[in-house]
Amino acid sequence: MNLQVVLGRGTDGVADRRRADRDLDLLQALRDREPMAAERLVSRYGERAYRLARGITGNGQDAEEVVQDAFWAVVRKIDTFRGESAFGSWLYRIVANAAYQKLRGRQSRRGELSLDEVLPFFDEGGSHFAPMADWSPRVDDPAIQAELRTALTSAIDELPAAYRAVLVLRDVEGRSNLEIATALGLSVPVVKTRVHRARLFLRKRLGHCMTTMEATTVTACAS
Numbered sequence: 001m002n003l004q005v006v007l008g009r010g011t012d013g014v015a016d017r018r019r020a021d022r023d024l025d026l027l028q029a030l031r032d033r034e035p036m037a038a039e040r041l042v043s044r045y046g047e048r049a050y051r052l053a054r055g056i057t058g059n060g061q062d063a064e065e066v067v068q069d070a071f072w073a074v075v076r077k078i079d080t081f082r083g084e085s086a087f088g089s090w091l092y093r094i095v096a097n098a099a100y101q102k103l104r105g106r107q108s109r110r111g112e113l114s115l116d117e118v119l120p121f122f123d124e125g126g127s128h129f130a131p132m133a134d135w136s137p138r139v140d141d142p143a144i145q146a147e148l149r150t151a152l153t154s155a156i157d158e159l160p161a162a163y164r165a166v167l168v169l170r171d172v173e174g175r176s177n178l179e180i181a182t183a184l185g186l187s188v189p190v191v192k193t194r195v196h197r198a199r200l201f202l203r204k205r206l207g208h209c210m211t212t213m214e215a216t217t218v219t220a221c222a223s
Contacts, residue, residue, distance in 0.1 A: 023087040030078040038075055045088070046071075048173055049095045055168035056099035056161045066102050070095040085182045092175075092183035096165055103161055148206060155205035159198055166191055167198040 026044060029037040049070060053063035073094050081090055156164060165184060169175045170191075177195075181188045 027078075027081070027087050030075065038071070041071060041074065045091060049091070051172055052092060052095050052165065052168050053099045055156070055164040055172075056096060057102055058157050058161070058164070062102050063099070066095065066098045070098040073098070086179060089175075089179045089183040092169065092179075093185065096184050099165075100161070148209065151206055151209040152202065155202050158205070159201060163194050163198040163201075166194045167202075170195045171199075 023044075026037070026040055029040060046067065049067045050063055053066040053070070054060060057063050057066060070091075074091055077094075081087065156167065159167065166180055166186075169180045169183065170177070175183070177188050177191045180186070180191045184191070186194075
């Protein structure tokens, strides 16, 4: 299980540069209106776009509709892409905009969680007022990975859409802060803040999960 998102492990921009280079052929195919260009677009970015759309909307069916609309927009608007940013960043921005539009179009929305109510408190020096237990050495234990994966998915779904979006792009897709800022129309400091806060929230939720599992194990052994 990939727990970059939980442990806060950073990524560099090497993969982003490789993607940018690889997208040149796809970009040309789209501009030339090649018959298989749209299929290649879906093959290359379909899963990534879905993860982002799912992260924002919190709903699989909505995410599928978002991806379809966004990819159609990419095909139609490909001549407006000027290369001022990476092709992937441009595509992600279209997907994100479509996902946020889908959210706004819902007649009834769920109440969004306020992270301020659940994040750890900090003292004046910037340290956690109540230190969080370090359970990270246990995340590779096969005996608990299934429960952790379920808890992680649930915690991500609890995040507000704006935080889910940056988290998916940073810790699942491995995009740089600059690329995320470009894709979502944010400043780099805002991206860093949202990623940090989202990670803290996940760590707290998973910490609670670990504590519950340990208590259950102790009770079972004692009985």
